Amino acid sequence: MLDWGSAWSKITTAATSGEGPDISQLGTTWVAAIAAMGALRPFTAEEIAAMGGAENFVEASWQTCNPVGSGFTVAIPWFVDTRAIIYRKDVLEKVGLDPDEAFATWDSFDAALARIKEAREAGEVETYPIGFPGKNDWNVLHNFAPWVWGAGGEMLNPGNTAAVFNSPEAIEGFKFYASLFTKGYTPPDVLELNSAQVDGMFPSGEVAMIISGPWMVKNSRTSEDEGGFAGSVAAENFAVHEIPAGPAGRFTFVGGSDLTVWNSSQHQEEAVEFVKFLVSKESQIRYGGNIGMLPAVKEALADPTFKDDPDYGVFVQAVEHGKSYPAIAAWGPLESAMVKNLGALWDVDLLLAQQRPGGRHQQRGPQHPHLRRRRQRRNAGGRDRPGPAAQPPFPRTRARPHADAPPLGRPHLRRRHALGDDVAAGPRDHQHHPGGLAAPALPEALLAHRAQHPLGHHHPHHLAAAPLQHDHAPLRPADGPRGPLRRLGH
Numbered sequence: 001m002l003d004w005g006s007a008w009s010k011i012t013t014a015a016t017s018g019e020g021p022d023i024s025q026l027g028t029t030w031v032a033a034i035a036a037m038g039a040l041r042p043f044t045a046e047e048i049a050a051m052g053g054a055e056n057f058v059e060a061s062w063q064t065c066n067p068v069g070s071g072f073t074v075a076i077p078w079f080v081d082t083r084a085i086i087y088r089k090d091v092l093e094k095v096g097l098d099p100d101e102a103f104a105t106w107d108s109f110d111a112a113l114a115r116i117k118e119a120r121e122a123g124e125v126e127t128y129p130i131g132f133p134g135k136n137d138w139n140v141l142h143n144f145a146p147w148v149w150g151a152g153g154e155m156l157n158p159g160n161t162a163a164v165f166n167s168p169e170a171i172e173g174f175k176f177y178a179s180l181f182t183k184g185y186t187p188p189d190v191l192e193l194n195s196a197q198v199d200g201m202f203p204s205g206e207v208a209m210i211i212s213g214p215w216m217v218k219n220s221r222t223s224e225d226e227g228g229f230a231g232s233v234a235a236e237n238f239a240v241h242e243i244p245a246g247p248a249g250r251f252t253f254v255g256g257s258d259l260t261v262w263n264s265s266q267h268q269e270e271a272v273e274f275v276k277f278l279v280s281k282e283s284q285i286r287y288g289g290n291i292g293m294l295p296a297v298k299e300a301l302a303d304p305t306f307k308d309d310p311d312y313g314v315f316v317q318a319v320e321h322g323k324s325y326p327a328i329a330a331w332g333p334l335e336s337a338m339v340k341n342l343g344a345l346w347d348v349d350l351l352l353a354q355q356r357p358g359g360r361h362q363q364r365g366p367q368h369p370h371l372r373r374r375r376q377r378r379n380a381g382g383r384d385r386p387g388p389a390a391q392p393p394f395p396r397t398r399a400r401p402h403a404d405a406p407p408l409g410r411p412h413l414r415r416r417h418a419l420g421d422d423v424a425a426g427p428r429d430h431q432h433h434p435g436g437l438a439a440p441a442l443p444e445a446l447l448a449h450r451a452q453h454p455l456g457h458h459h460p461h462h463l464a465a466a467p468l469q470h471d472h473a474p475l476r477p478a479d480g481p482r483g484p485l486r487r488l489g490h
Helices: 004-017 033-034 045-050 059-063 089-094 105-123 138-149 170-182 195-201 215-220 268-278 281-291 312-317 331-355 369-377 446-450
Strands: 023-027 076-082 084-088 209-212 237-243 253-262
Touching: 004 033, 004 089, 023 033, 023 105, 023 446, 033 253, 033 331, 045 215, 045 268, 045 369, 059 076, 059 253, 059 268, 076 312, 084 089, 084 312, 138 170, 138 253, 138 331, 170 331, 195 209, 215 237, 215 281, 237 312, 253 268, 253 312
Parallel strands: none
Antiparallel strands: 023 253, 076 253, 084 209, 084 237
16 A cells, blocks of 8 residues: 555556556656666557547546657556636626626636625625645646646747747746736635645635636535535535637646556556556446546447536546646656746745735734634634545645645545555655756846736634545456556555
8 A cells, every 4th residue: 555655656666666557547747757667568559449448538648648759559548637727607697797708708706806805805705715735735737837838838839959948038928927916816815725725715715716626616516524514505606617718719728647557567468457447438438437537438428428428528628628747757847847946936925925015914804703703713723624525536645845745737645545555655856767857046136026917915824734644555356367466565
């Protein structure tokens, strides 16, 4: 059994020792690095054809299974994690906003948030416009990526030989996303929270919208006793819309998990057969529905269970605008450098907010009594504290320093399911990744923008760390005729 904190070390040890599992679930950004260690068995053209061929899978997910320049397919997409805007229909109606217009472009989105802020300050509504996490989150890069792409920026150049996230276009994307905090559209302590905690602000009524994943659809339909928030005001007014289009178009991040068969396996034929089962249409529909994620198989994604659902259907549409990161072995250290620099951007925002007279940390502004009580109970660990209802289908780890935080590129696994045990992920550092690219320092123009941009108010808030809840083992087929299949770590 592996937990997130030790998984990367154990997986890389297994890769170099030749004592790996038969099948493992890998986050999309891990595949190329583990493949570069020679640990993963390529799938043959016949095996891929038996699974419907490359065209049967979500394109952005399929790209993560084919390391750049390798000529091999070393993984098969299992499920998809993508992002969209979760919003309260009643709040938008009360302030006179049409969702299709509000979420059409960056400009209309900014105007909609400003309208909700104005309504809150006037006492017309009780919620802040939006919530999103800051540097203590495991998804820092994912959170910025849609805005960088929407502005026409990229993370790497076309040849994947240099980082270009300091281009003028990318900087515009960073600036727009950061401005949602500096303009006072968020709760004052939001940058100190992680994704699960921000997700919890939606059912608690603190924010009118969040940018999150399809697990929130499942949570909105799950009873409180089972960890959801069905029956609440937020659930009754739950709606989803795609992220607004930027100057270069509409984009969203696509991550998830892939399935791999290891070269060291003594049961490769059985392992491949089990992978075929896991990516069959029936398994994809059942598993995706159970965990609140989208299938990676297009045939399952087009099933009415997802496509015709008013909420899941929006995420299905979002996948069409989805992008994934380059499948290169050096992505890990590059991503770590980018996360560090993006964390510095939030640090600058918070520092300036704390030093500015009347800044965000000095005054909270009007707050309705019942929201104040909710916040107090949440901070004290009471009923309104973000819990299972606020989390994606796998409980995430507590907010930790970047050196120990889980890597990006896939949703964090939360519980074991009937189809098998989930493999855990490991530290964000990817210290064992071969190769590396030097990421540019945070551009001076972007830092200068922080100093010039108007700030709201900030209130220091100390988070109570949640216990580590991951306890997972690799997926494996049932014991075959040649004896039990080996498990990583056993």
